[in-house]
Amino acid sequence: MRTLKFLLQKEFRQIFRDPSILRIIFVMPMIQLLILPWAADYEVKDINLSVVDHDHSDYSRQLISKITASGYFRLRDYTASCPSALRDIEKDNADLILEIPASFEKQLVKEDAATLFMAVNAINGTKANLGGAYLKSIIQDYNREVRTEWIQFPRFSPETTIEVTSSNWFNPLMNYKYFMVPGILVILVTMVGSFLAALNIVKEKEVGTIEQINVTPVRKYQFILGKLIPFWVLGLLILSIGLLISRVAYGIVPAGSFLTIYVFASVYLLAVLGLGLLVSTFTSTQQQAMLISFFMIMVFILLGGLYTSIDSMPEWAQAITKVNPVSYFIDVMRMVVLKGSSLTDIKYHLLTVLGFAIFFNGWAVFSYRKRS
Amino acid sequence: MSNDKVIIAEQLTKRFGHFTAVDGISFDVHKGEIFGFLGANGAGKTTAMRMLSGLSMPSSGKASVAGFDVYRETEKIKQSIGYMSQKFSLYEDLTVKENIRFYAGIYGMTDTFIKDKTGFILKHLHMESEADKLVKSLPLGWKQKLAFSVAVFHEPKIVFLDEPTGGVDPVTRREFWSMIYQAAETGITVFVTTHYMDEAEYCNRVSIMVDGRIDALGTPQQLKRTFNVSSMDEVFLKLARKATRAAD
Numbered sequence: 001m002r003t004l005k006f007l008l009q010k011e012f013r014q015i016f017r018d019p020s021i022l023r024i025i026f027v028m029p030m031i032q033l034l035i036l037p038w039a040a041d042y043e044v045k046d047i048n049l050s051v052v053d054h055d056h057s058d059y060s061r062q063l064i065s066k067i068t069a070s071g072y073f074r075l076r077d078y079t080a081s082c083p084s085a086l087r088d089i090e091k092d093n094a095d096l097i098l099e100i101p102a103s104f105e106k107q108l109v110k111e112d113a114a115t116l117f118m119a120v121n122a123i124n125g126t127k128a129n130l131g132g133a134y135l136k137s138i139i140q141d142y143n144r145e146v147r148t149e150w151i152q153f154p155r156f157s158p159e160t161t162i163e164v165t166s167s168n169w170f171n172p173l174m175n176y177k178y179f180m181v182p183g184i185l186v187i188l189v190t191m192v193g194s195f196l197a198a199l200n201i202v203k204e205k206e207v208g209t210i211e212q213i214n215v216t217p218v219r220k221y222q223f224i225l226g227k228l229i230p231f232w233v234l235g236l237l238i239l240s241i242g243l244l245i246s247r248v249a250y251g252i253v254p255a256g257s258f259l260t261i262y263v264f265a266s267v268y269l270l271a272v273l274g275l276g277l278l279v280s281t282f283t284s285t286q287q288q289a290m291l292i293s294f295f296m297i298m299v300f301i302l303l304g305g306l307y308t309s310i311d312s313m314p315e316w317a318q319a320i321t322k323v324n325p326v327s328y329f330i331d332v333m334r335m336v337v338l339k340g341s342s343l344t345d346i347k348y349h350l351l352t353v354l355g356f357a358i359f360f361n362g363w364a365v366f367s368y369r370k371r372s
Numbered sequence: 373m374s375n376d377k378v379i380i381a382e383q384l385t386k387r388f389g390h391f392t393a394v395d396g397i398s399f400d401v402h403k404g405e406i407f408g409f410l411g412a413n414g415a416g417k418t419t420a421m422r423m424l425s426g427l428s429m430p431s432s433g434k435a436s437v438a439g440f441d442v443y444r445e446t447e448k449i450k451q452s453i454g455y456m457s458q459k460f461s462l463y464e465d466l467t468v469k470e471n472i473r474f475y476a477g478i479y480g481m482t483d484t485f486i487k488d489k490t491g492f493i494l495k496h497l498h499m500e501s502e503a504d505k506l507v508k509s510l511p512l513g514w515k516q517k518l519a520f521s522v523a524v525f526h527e528p529k530i531v532f533l534d535e536p537t538g539g540v541d542p543v544t545r546r547e548f549w550s551m552i553y554q555a556a557e558t559g560i561t562v563f564v565t566t567h568y569m570d571e572a573e574y575c576n577r578v579s580i581m582v583d584g585r586i587d588a589l590g591t592p593q594q595l596k597r598t599f600n601v602s603s604m605d606e607v608f609l610k611l612a613r614k615a616t617r618a619a620d
Binding site for chain 1: 428447459473479
């Protein structure tokens with residue numbers, strides 16, 4: 001116990017004396033949480049639209065004003081020539097072209113049917129998909145309006161229409177930030193927990209102080225605890241700072257209890273610290289540890305469900321997310337913050353992450369050698 | 373086993389794959405002795421020292437340090453020895469006092485002992501005004517003297533010094549050796565490697581390693597007589613020139 005006290009005292013002194021660590025603890029979460037959620041936004045707005053109007057009728061103008069009034073589209077060009085609109089797409093000035101054929105109004109009135117042509121720039125898949133879908137639904141809406149105007153008092157609509165109304169649960173305004181902020185917080189905690197710890201131990205290897213420790217009677221478990229505890233505390237500190245920032249800056253108050261978040265985070269930090277420890281036992285320079293950590297964080301983020309939904313990943317990728325601790329924490333954070341889940345709801349997540357903690361730490365302790 | 377012998381090595385060997393770094397060395401070191409462990413770069417000195425201090429597992433042979441076996445009782449050995457490695461191994465981002473306190477603490481020294489002895493050592497090193505300065509701000513010679521004081525702070529039976537005076541100016545080297553003598557007078561056995569042959573003359577006994585084997589062992593006077601030369605420098609050159617192994 002006394003030995004551990006000295007190890008911890010030394011570790012905390014070094015951590016709080018290192019300006020770069022202090023910056024990582026306080027500045028990194030602020031910047032990441034204040035900037036990233038605004039930039040990492042799925043909502044597609046400002047879709048650039050070029051309209052080729054061969055009709056120049058009242059109806060075509062009505063349609064166009066309806067589209068621009070939706071707020072999703074920016075009318076970049078209004079021409080009567082297809083080649084000019086295509087050039088817009090080629091130059092990336094337009095994302096969508098809507099072509100209104102010459103007798104659009106006439107056909108609609110007389111023959112009760114008209115065709116429109118839509119060309120989508122599909123380089124950015126999400127934007128193209130959503131833009132096309134928005135435009136289609138606006139046109140359908142418009143179609144309905146025209147029909148009600150023309151077909152007076154029908155007893156039954158000749159076309160069955162299913163009207164869908166939806167209500168958004170847990171995030172009624174579909175505020176994107178409620179979804180992103182808890183996820184980004186998880187990444188922050190992960191980075192501090194695992195990589196700072198790994199770098200710290202590898203630094204001792206590089207400088208040679210670890211050999212001096214190895215030649216003292218300090219036990220393996222004491223040394224490892226002496227490294228784990230400070231970064232565990234640091235991880236919880238970052239989590240608290242992050243929760244505070246998300247409350248002040250975004251008004252995010254977890255629907256569930258803080259206790260649930262902290263209980264899960266405590267176990268989760270053990271798992272990622274174990275991973276950091278493992279990285280440190282297999283690397284001998286800070287550079288190696290950095291590169292491995294960088295690779296891992298890429299995988300963690302991209303296969304963790306932060307930006308993309310895990311459910312829509314191919315099955316093999318979903319299998320990988322099962323062994324990615326980050327995906328569990330992101331899930332839990334969203335469940336607790338948005339849905340108000342309790343400890344019993346996240347029992348499966350908690351037990352799985354506990355398993356990771358035991359596995360990583362066990363492996364790390366097994367492969368850490370005081371003697372070569 | 374005689375109580376007088378604090379280090380006993382018999383046919384101690386360390387192999388890394390096909391390379392035999394230490395090739396069956398045998399020697400004894402007596403209590404309170406200053407034992408010089410000489411050899412060219414790459415002769416195997418550091419590896420031998422690491423085996424004796426429990427940092428490296430021997431491939432074969434027998435050895436005991438402070439009465440404990442190097443295979444089974446390394447943790448007990450570690451309690452009984454001090455070690456100062458070739459690389460400077462105090463924490464540069466801790467102050468002089470904090471370093472002393474940390475190392476003394478993990479050897480299980482009591483708070484009062486630490487406090488009293490820290491004051492004594494700082495005074496002895498004339499470093500009282502540097503007590504609260506970060507170690508990285510100290511000149512190399514001071515750092516080395518401090519590292520030695522830390523290595524013997526817990527009053528070990530044996531202290532291992534791996535090229536403690538490398539890169540240190542001659543005046544500081546003198547001071548360093550007077551510290552070694554003082555430690556030896558209190559009964560601490562000193563096991564030291566060096567490249568400076570004038571320092572070899574200060575040792576009670578020296579061994580000279582060539583290509584992983586001990587080629588000569590005895591007091592400096594005996595060795596000079598055996599090789600019929602007037603200085604340790606010449607003894608060393610005569611032996612080291614036979615080496616076939618490339619220096620590292």
